[in-house]
Amino acid sequence: MSIEKIAIVTGANKGIGYAIVKGLCEKFTGKVYLTSRDVFKGEAAIESLQELGYNPAYHELDITNQTSVDKFKAYIAKNYGGVNVLVNNAGFAFSVKATEPFGKQAEVSVNVNYFGTLRVSEAFLPLLRQNANVINVSSSLGHLAKIPSEEIRKKIADPSLTIAGLSDLMTEFVRAAKTDSNLEKTWGTSAYGVSKVGMSAMTIIHQRMLDNETSSRNIHVNHVHPGYVATNMNDYHGILTVEEGAVAPLHLALNTHGWKGQFVWRDCTVADWFGPKLPSVF
Structure with missing residues (x-):
């Protein structure tokens, strides 16, 4: 069993996840796993990064499928025994032009963004090593004040x-x-927003659970608003590049910040998730 440091990024074949993997390959002193639901797209992303001189590893991971999550967990446990960085980036948003009924949008959004992230988190919480970092990629819409x-x-x-x-x-x-x-x-009327509020609330609860461990592993679980990034999730209407969107998640993954259960804004400052207002700069 290898004892090298391990970083995992979910939903990383494109967008912010891809940029996070790239940034980890540049600065993380260990092995970086790019994971995706679609194997073909994931392997294509690996090839793209290899052409840039990086060497991430790949594993299939569908966060909505318990068997897929269990297989990946077993693989990591057998080969490495633990994880140092877990970036829960995989998510889903319906297009603003979507014609699906709101009930369907709510069901899918919550299933992926909340229950999918929960499934991965609870699978890997026992494997987190001392001083590990968990980063849950939320959204400004995941701020508690967005619930009417x-x-x-x-x-x-x-x-x-x-x-x-x-x-x-x-x-x-x-x-x-x-x-x-x-x-x-x-x-309210935002299925995506409610699902991300759920993810953010989950972050705080998991941090509380880890803080109450009998033998503390000093694990840091934080949620982050990466900014309004131009990706296929918003039909490329965002104002930031994926590299800019990766800045705050990478800060949480790589630096000794000491934050636990905090809502971190895209400029790497802590925002009050419980407060009545969001920071003005998106």
């Missing part, structure tokens, strides 16, 4: 909220969306 309902915000912000309780809330949102009662129940 004060009552729901209070539930999500409750320091006693568990992962099971949070998952129930995400399921409750999907149920409301499918019955066209999301406005009546004050969830």
Whole structure:
């Protein structure tokens, strides 16, 4: 079994994930795993990085498939025994032109962005090494203030909220969306936003769980808004390059920042996730 340092980036065959892998290959002193749901696209991304002089490793990973997650976890456990950096970047957003019913958009968004990230995180939490960094790529839409309902915000912000309780809330949102009662129940109209709020809340709960370990591993779990990046997820309407979007995630992955459970803005500053306002610069 190798004891070299290991970094994993999910959903990394393109966009911000690809740029994060590139940045890790430049500065991380260990092996970097680029993962993707589509093997063909993942291997093409590897070839592209190799042409640039980098040498990341590849493994298939579909975050919505428990068998896929279990296989990758078993592979890492057998060959390396642990992980130093986990970047949960894989995600999904419907186009603004999407014609799918809102209930379907809610179901898919929450399944990928919340439950998929949760599936990977809980699989790899036991493998995280001392001083490991977990970076959950969220969004400005994942800020708690984006939930219109004060009552729901209070539930999500409750320091006693568990992962099971949070998952129930995400399921409750999907149920409301499918019955066209999301406005009546004050969830709002952004399926992507609610799913990212869920991811961000999950970050805080996981940090709390790790802080309460009997034998502390000093693990840092943070969520990050990478900025309004031009990717296929927003039909390339963003104002930042993928390299610019990778800046804050790479800062969290590579530097001794000491942050735990923090919402980090694209300029590498800490934003108040619980506060009433977002930073002005997107």
